[in-house]
Amino acid sequence: MGVVNVTPDSFSDGGRWLDPDRAVEHGRQLLAEGADLLDVGGESTRPGATRPLVVEELDRVLPVIDALVAEGALVSVDTMRAPVAAAALERGAVLVNDVSGGLGDPGVLDVVAEAGAAYVAMHWRAHSDVMASHARYDDVVADVVAELGRRVDAAVAAGVDPARLAVDPGLGFAKTADHNWALLRRLDALAALDLPVLVGSSRKSFLGSLLAGPDGTPRPALEREDANAALTTVAALAGVWAVRVHEAGKALDALRRFVVDLVLGVDTAPAAAGDDLKDAVDYGRVVADVVDAVTSEPVDLIETLAQRVADVVLRDPRVEWVETTLHKPDAPIDATFADVALTITRSRT
Known part of the structure; x- marks a missing residue:
């Protein structure tokens, strides 16, 4: 899953693809590198991010979705809002990647069910401006699996086809670096949900900390791709369904190796x-x-x-x-x- 951030403030590439034409060209490049699915998002979920208005989010993503779908791309929409999900699916998106798992706007589940679309429920506890205060767990692996299970139950109850559901442990969302590593070590625990698993580790801050310089300065976001390529291989060996990446080429290069x-x-x-x-x-x-x-x-x-x-x-x-x-x-x-x-x-x- 290749990331197309149509935002001014995403943590890794905010503003680079805000122009619709540049975003579409970036999507083409990801496809050329080997991405199977393009995840188009118009709201940054970086820590502390301010939410755009619904109309702003729509204005950002719809022209890009229109263009990419017209060229035959498989497109998902990265949103936690029902109006954005509905509009994106009407324009030809095939999947809603909801980082809130339906907690941000329960109406998203109804939209997905009515459209018969695919849906990714990510583990989430709170919006970006306050999520750090929610990074408290008795056992992060057990808690994430249990909380994701409740989101899956809510989706099925709303009418979402279980055969079109996937889950995401939500690395970095209300989680410390230690929490992220614990989840990556125990990806097998998600098998209890009996659903495909999406993993999104690309360029996240825990990789920056892992690669910090001698003075403790985290590695900049754009210089974390090699580490993420290694994690892509780990995720593939653990049997995940998909990885969400900013550079598809490096991730695939890692998988092509022994x-x-x-x-x-x-x-x-x-x-x-x-x-x-x-x-x-x-x-x-x-x-x-x-x-x-x-x-x-x-x-x-x-x-x-x-x-x-x-x-x-x-x-x-x-x-x-x-x-x-x-x-x-x-x-x-x-x-x-x-x-x-x-x-x-x-x-x-």
């Missing part, structure tokens, strides 16, 4: 007893050798590549056995899937 997991069988007693690096496996060297193995001469079979990786790891005499798992999230298979992986175990004996 992900390698290694488990090494090593007798650590000598290193532990002597506290001497010469008795320990040089894990940095292992990683470098594996990267060389994966990026060297191409092969046709994942089985061949897995064996090559195992062979280079076993060059270190301290490694007694190795379990190698190769993930290929972008395998050339004509089906919907999260990941293709092969695991082999090889030993010296």
